[in-house]
Amino acid sequence: MHTPLTATRLPQDTDKPCRFVFVLLDNFSLLAFSTALESLRVANRMAGRTVYSWTIIGEGGASISCSAGTSFQLDSDLVDMGRDDRLLVCGGIDIQASTTKKLLGWLRRESRKGLMVGGLCTAAYTLAKAGLLDGRRATIHWENQDSFAEEFEDVNLTKSVFVVDNNRVTTAGGTSSIDLMLKLIADDLGEDLANSVADQLIYSSIRTDQDTQRLSVPTRIGVRHPKLSQVIQMMESNIEETISPSILARDVGMSTRQLERLFRRYLNRSPKRYYMELRLQKARNLLMQTDMSVINVALACGFASPSHFSKCYRAHYDTTPYRERGSHATRLSI
Structure with missing residues (x-):
């Protein structure tokens, strides 16, 4: 039985957890999404209270399929965000096709509220297409690096597993979602709780934004x-x-x-x-x-x-x- 740790940065008021809004795109990466979500669930368990909540949305608000073909029921369509919400777009294969004009317009509008906006896996493409990464550091899955660099010259593309640049975050995909979430959890609640989450996930090699995504x-x-x-x-x-x-x-x-x-x-x-x-x-x-x-x-x-x-x-x-x-x-x- 674990001993709940005391939050150090998020408010102690359990009625107001920090809410993550996951925007799932067609053919999204199930691994990138599920590991991010599980990290938040385990953080709640290890903290002994609901420090994080989440909702899953997407264009149309009905259902969406991941790249493995499994369908997921969405909680809602692309709705208005709260100023304290954290928005994470999850992409996968064929990211250009799933980056629609409606989605881009919604992202531009919501980003003007000053909230944190992130892209998991290939969704850095979507953020860059919306102009949200201009002049920022970012990363994307190594398979998409060449095409991204050709199209978005104003983005400082890195080969890191994840990048946090002020209120813009991006990951390379796969298990790098865990590394990003552990970083955010550590910033919110302290490194002790983040390490406890990593232990629960049997994640023994926590990477930082200085680690590169490809093998040597x-x-x-x-x-x-x-x-x-x-x-x-x-x-x-x-x-x-x-x-x-x-x-x-x-x-x-x-x-x-x-x-x-x-x-x-x-x-x-x-x-x-x-x-x-x-x-x-x-x-x-x-x-x-x-x-x-x-x-x-x-x-x-x-x-x-x-x-x-x-x-x-x-x-x-x-x-x-x-x-x-x-x-x-x-x-x-x-």
């Missing part, structure tokens, strides 16, 4: 070789203006032949081939997640001509960039 290069590729990791990091940071293998090799203190052998040994491909795959992956993300022209996608990924880009894309994905985008648009309309 050695962990991702399954190889711990410092020079190989360094070269891959250089490749990932220079997609639009590529670096030749000879310069990559020189910068890590080896010959081009040694670099070739290193990639062949650990990754079973040449540096050139590996670099090409990184560029094509970014191109695919841009084709799926933005309305950039194929020519601009090609240029953003270091290809000098659309024809060369199309040839390389087809060799790797067995389809052309135009067909890829067309088939994706067809799937969204079904």
